[in-house]
Each structure stands twice: as structure tokens, then as C-alpha cells.
Amino acid sequence: MGEPVLLTYLHEPDQGELGAYSARGGYEGLRRALSMSPEAVTDEVDKSGLRGRGGAGFATGRKWKFIPKDPAVTKYVVVNADEGEPGTFKDRTLLEGDPHRLIEGIVIASYAVGAHLAFIYLRREFYHAREMLERALAQAAAAGMVGRNAAGSGFDLSIVLATGAGAYIAGEETALLESLEGRRAMPRLKPPYYPAVKGLYTQPTVVNNVETLCHVAWILAKGYEWYRQQGPPILISVSGHVARPGVYEVPLGTTIRQVIDRAGGMRGGRQFKACFPGGSSSAILPAAYLDTPMDYDALAKLDVYGSMLGSGALIAMDDTTCMVEVVARTVEFYRDESCGKCTPCREGTMWLGQALHRMLGGQGRVEDLPLLDGIARGMTGTCFCPLGESVPPAIYSTLRFFRHEYEHHAKTGTCDVRVMA
């Protein structure tokens, strides 16, 4: 395991203070970036291999290169700090523990794409993170790191902090932009509304995740070669039935088993049963996949539909877990958070929820298994945005790997898994 990068100073109680942050090498990445050309900054990020840490995993440098160079065109940088994917809490941890790192990353990204106004769209429930961020923003502005002539470079940047109001769908980038424009957080049609083309206020916009921009600050501070030698690092949010849930920094490609071991293994000496490797939008993997590297390609290439690294949220479940209950809870979440814009998502999550609820209530039928599969198929590739598409993976993977649990529920009206603690 490499030395930690993103988490290096997170346990220092004063890391949110500008003085302490600077004394530990903070804002060196920003100074270095502002001494380079914007193209060179983008190239550095490109060469680092950094991929977006919000869930989609798009190459960050490439995303920046989509932004038109014309200085007459107004561009924006928007930070997606609306962390809501179930099982994911690394962005909140970064915001609370190292807020200046994000600010540094925002300035670097804005300089690289030629934006003079950046927005942070922060999840409303992140009250402590907001306090830390507001304080850090005020300190950074007072010290001249943001604002007019940032760090004496001649580059101007204002950062505005906005909050959401409770909507998971606002984490989808085009829905986020709608919300930031003061509307219902409903996704936009792509094309034409690719953020890099027609984003915020229909201007070219870069939307980057919190962790992504923290990586950017480190890459510019230490250089892409050093960064790659560190793994490259990623943050994994480990939760569920592990002994020590928390945010762990590991080299990209660390196996699921190794990450669970880092988190103290399964709690109470119990057996691992299954996990979501990349938040509740990913497929559910049984023990046979424990040695899969937590890497974008390795997880995506598995023979399991919807297997992905996603937001890096590893939710581990032990042998006391009823998979039908887990899937029912997952489906209810997407049902309640569906914006209702498209039929497959709105109706599919509702019908799946009813069938699963009936099964858990002891009224299931054997015909419900093909019914669940059929509804999921009706949603696959047909939903307007990734929210609805996030539902079938959990259905398919559990019907495949834990079919007997559904059958037992359907035939006997009871659960054959040990009752949860």
C-alpha cells in the first residue's frame, strides 16, 4: 500500500485553517498551475490519468479539453458536492477535513478552462461541511487566493457557494445545473445539453466532483509522475457489516478483499456474503468476486451487468443479510428519488417496489421472479438519465446469484436467512 495522499492531513484538527494548510504545502499546486499555461495544466491532469470520482469515471483532462478556448465565450466551473449515492461519504469527509484542498482544485480547474466564476453545489444536509467551507472560502479570499488577481497571477475567479434542498437526482450533472438555475432538479436531454457545450445558463461548463478536484490540487502540487506512482490513489467509502467502516485511501486496483481487510474484515467474525462495489447503483457481487481489483476497467469488465467502480462506495454485507430486503430498500430509494420525468423510471421503480414489498410481506408468487426480471429489462437502456438505469443491476445480479432467496420467499412466505441483528 502506498503512502496516503488525499487523507494525509485529514486527522489534523487545524487542517481547515489557511495557515496550517499553507504550512503543510497547501496552495503550492495553485501557484505552480498559475505559473503554467492553461493548456499545460490540462495536459498535466490528462497525463495523470485522473478519472472523475463522482461515479461516471470520465477522464478529467479530456473533459476540460471539450471546453472551447475562445476567451469571448463565458465558461463556468461547477463543483458537484451533492454527494448522495447510498454508501458514499468520502466527499463529505474531504469537505469537513480539508476544505482548502477543494478550493485549490477549483482555482486550478477554472484557470485551466478559462472560467472566472465557479459554483459549489453543496448538499443541504452537509451543515458542518458548509461551515468549514464558508470559513475556508473567506480565508482564501482574504489571502488573495481567490478573487481578483488570484495569488498575484492576474487571473480573476469568484467562487459562489449554493446548496441543494434535498433531492438525490440533483447529483446527476444536468439535473444539478437545473437546480443551480433555481428550478426542479430534472435532467436535461443530451444532446444538446452536454455541460461542456450547453451547461449552466447554456454556457460551456465543467462539472467536477469534490474528490476529483482534490486530486487535481495534489497532481499540480507534486506533478503527474509522482501522482501516478502513488497508485494512483482513490478513496473508497467502506460501510455495512465491516469491523471499521470509514474512508480508506488505496491504490487504484486494490482488490475488494484487500479493501475489506483494511476495514478490519467482516464484523463479529461473520462471513462475507455480498457487496455493492460502487454504491447502490452498481450490481451486487457475491464472494466469488472478492479478488476483483477495484479499478474502473476490471469491475466494468466482469461478467455481471452493472458491475462498476462508480463512486467507490463498498457496502459489505454478511451472511445474516436478506438479499430480497436489500434489493427492496434499494428499489424504494430510487422510486422515492425518481423525478418522474420518464416513464420507465417512474413506473418501473413503482412496480418493482410493489412486487418486492408483496414478497417480503409473505404474499410473493413464483411468477414474481420473471416479473421482476421483465420490469428491469423494460428499464434497461430506456431511462432518460442514469437514475433509472441504476435499478436493474441490483435486480439482475441478485436474481442470478441469490435466486434461491427469492424462491424461498415466494414459496414459503418467509425468509431463510438469519434474522438481522
Added chain:
Amino acid sequence: MSERGLSENAKSEIRRLMAQFPQRQSALLGALFVAQNEVGFLTPDALADIAVVMGLPASEVTSVASFYHLLFFRPVGRHVVQVCTNLSCMLNGCGRILDHLRRQLGVEVGETTSDGAFTLKTAECLAACESAPAMLVGTERFGPLTPGMVDEVLSRYRRATRSMT
């Protein structure tokens, strides 16, 4: 100021928010929280005042507000208790915590205690899975919760409420 509308202070705060954005409607979510924090919930008068201050159709203001979970159209208690019931908290026994809160507060999910101190709600993943089961009381996060810890938190908030009145 109408009976359950906004004060001049609130209106100027909304104008300050509008000035932060290239387009004024971007300040709408912020404006709705200004109103909710002042009045307690989004009254028709408060919504109408926002529409006037921001130069937006009243229907648009209400439509946007109704989309989001944390904007309330009915009165809530002084402290909103939000218990996370998503996967990691479910796997760590949030059902037991929610049952305990129901009993201790004597209300069902969505209801407010008769003294107006607490409203009990469930929440989707609070991004606090390392301390599952978790809850928010007002703006404060707690977890991993035990029934005993829930009791301590509730009595602390009850004491704080009494000393305020």
C-alpha cells in the same frame, strides 16, 4: 409585511442572494430557505413574497419548492429529526433506532410532538455511513446511534428548548 409573509430583513437577504448569480432565479432555493427559517414553513404568503421579490411567477416558486424534500409546506417542530434508513444504516439496525424514536417521541414518522419540539422524519443516505445508524437533529449529525444515545440527544435538545422559552 403580511401576517405570515416575510420581514424586510428576509427580503433584503433574498436580494443579496440574487446578486451572487448571473441569473436571479438561481437564488430561489436559497430564498426558500430564508423564508422557511423565518416563518417556520412555506406559507402561501411567504411564497407570494418570494415571487414578488424575485420577479418570478408564484406558480414557478411553488412548483420548484414542492420538488425538494427539505422544503416544508406544513408546520414542523423546532427540531427536525431525520433518521437515515438507507442501506448502510439498515444493515446496522436503523429500524431499531426508528422504533425507539417513535416510542420516545410518541409520534409516527412525519408527525410532530404535541409540544412542537420535534418532528420525526426518515432520510435517504446522509453520507454518514461510517457512523451508521445515523441521524440529523436540526443541523447536527449523530452516530453510530444506540437507544441510550438517542435518549441523551433528545434530552439535551429538550433542555435547550426549555431554556430558550
